[in-house]
Amino acid sequence: xxxxxxxxxxxxxxxxxVLAQWPDVIEPGEKTFHLDNGCNMRRLNExxxxxxxxxxxxxxxxxxxxxxxSVEHYVFTSIxxxxxxxxxxxxxxxxxxxxxxxxxxxxxxxVTPSAAN
Numbered sequence: 001x002x003x004x005x006x007x008x009x010x011x012x013x014x015x016x017x018v019l020a021q022w023p024d025v026i027e028p029g030e031k032t033f034h035l036d037n038g039c040n041m042r043r044l045n046e047x048x049x050x051x052x053x054x055x056x057x058x059x060x061x062x063x064x065x066x067x068x069x070s071v072e073h074y075v076f077t078s079i080x081x082x083x084x085x086x087x088x089x090x091x092x093x094x095x096x097x098x099x100x101x102x103x104x105x106x107x108x109x110x111v112t113p114s115a116a117n
Contacts, residue, residue, distance in 0.1 A: 003107070006067055008100065009114035014064050014071040015099060021051040022075075024091050028083040039084050048076055067109070074103050 029043020055072035078099055082089050104111040 003110050004066060005110050005112055006103075007112055007114045010063055011067070011071070011100060011103065011111055012096065014067050015075065015096060017060075017064070018051070018055065018068070018072045018075045019091060019094065021054055022079070022091050023047065026079055026083065026089045026091060027087065031084075039080075041080065041083060044080060044083060052076070070106070070109065071103070074099060074106075078102065 026047065027043055028041035029046075030041075032040040032042075034040070052072060055068050058068075060068055075094075078094060079089060082094075100111055103109055
């Protein structure tokens with residue numbers, strides 16, 4: 001298994017691109033909780049589907065293209081997890097540092113400090 005090294009500034013760029021696709025206020029809609037601790041949020045899924053399609057179909061430079069799918073997925077799961085206990089979420093309240101920590105915890109990625117200019 002190879003590990004993709006991701007400079008923090010590149011991760012920030014991809015994160016900002018993905019987050020720009022989300023509305024300023026994100027609402028889950030009706031929630032259905034499952035016995036396995038899962039939660040379905042219909043309105044959230046309706047908002048997310050075109051964003052996921054955008055991430056797959058948009059034309060990015062190669063460095064972004066290599067990580068954009070995973071960044072999009074991690075942004076969505078961060079939003080989904082937050083909305084389990086909320087009725088709405090301000091996009092500006094998402095924590096990039098927490099996102100970096102979670103992304104870096106994936107076995108296929110290693111976030112590194114950005115190169116000095």
